[in-house]
Amino acid sequence: MDVFTAVAEPSRRTLLDLLADGERSAGELVASLPALTQPAVSRHLRILREAGLVEVRPDGQRRIYTLRPEGLAELDDWLARYRRYWTRHLDSLERHLADTRTPTAERTDQS
């Protein structure tokens, strides 16, 4: 399943939002989504993993899920084409970039 479809599902966005706060075990994620059963959450996690949006690490009998945000780059790349059309939050975004850019600041792009 591609990234766009994976992210289209509200429960899966909720899972990503939870993982944005830090890694979580499968059981914790199940507990955070009371509307869904354990198998349903497990299936969503599989889809997110296959889409490259999360990673799993075993910890005894638990599975620890972590966010893999690079997977969202494809979505961001597509959106970049449209970002020039609205000016909302441009300043705050630019400030954010200035704050969070990597210390190494690679400029190995084109140009």
Place this chain on the structure above:
Amino acid sequence: MDVFTAVAEPSRRTLLDLLADGERSAGELVASLPALTQPAVSRHLRILREAGLVEVRPDGQRRIYTLRPEGLAELDDWLARYRRYWTRHLDSLERHLADTRTPTAERTDQS
């Protein structure tokens, strides 16, 4: 249909990409998607309109569709939460912002 679901469909992303180049009549859009019939494209356009991503304007017997990029802000807002986690293309994005920002308010705060 919400914005995430609307954008999940590849043909609908193609339609938005076409409209990013400028307004198009429904017929032109149909011609640009040879794999689909006219009714199929018309239905996709309806979904995009109901999701707030395009606007229609009548022109005689034609319907002119225009992009409504603010509709993508919801997607961008959600993505903003994750943008801090990956650094890919930050430089190009920043350059892009510097190029396309509104004529007012230059900040030029890059290190």
Place this chain on the structure above:
DNA sequence: GGCATATATACGCGTCAACGAATGTACAGT
């Protein structure tokens, strides 16, 4: 009016996604 063009809607169908229940698998503790 009469006919062609442009676009939208109605309908029926096949496919796919998401669900819960049931079951399987693996690890932990005793």
Place this chain on the structure above:
DNA sequence: ACTGTACATTCGTTGACGCGTATATATGCC
């Protein structure tokens, strides 16, 4: 070895989505 816990997978069902065909609703032109 046995039992419980944590998680994944299978199965069958249901509902939504996307499609093409056929049809409706304009508008334009003669």
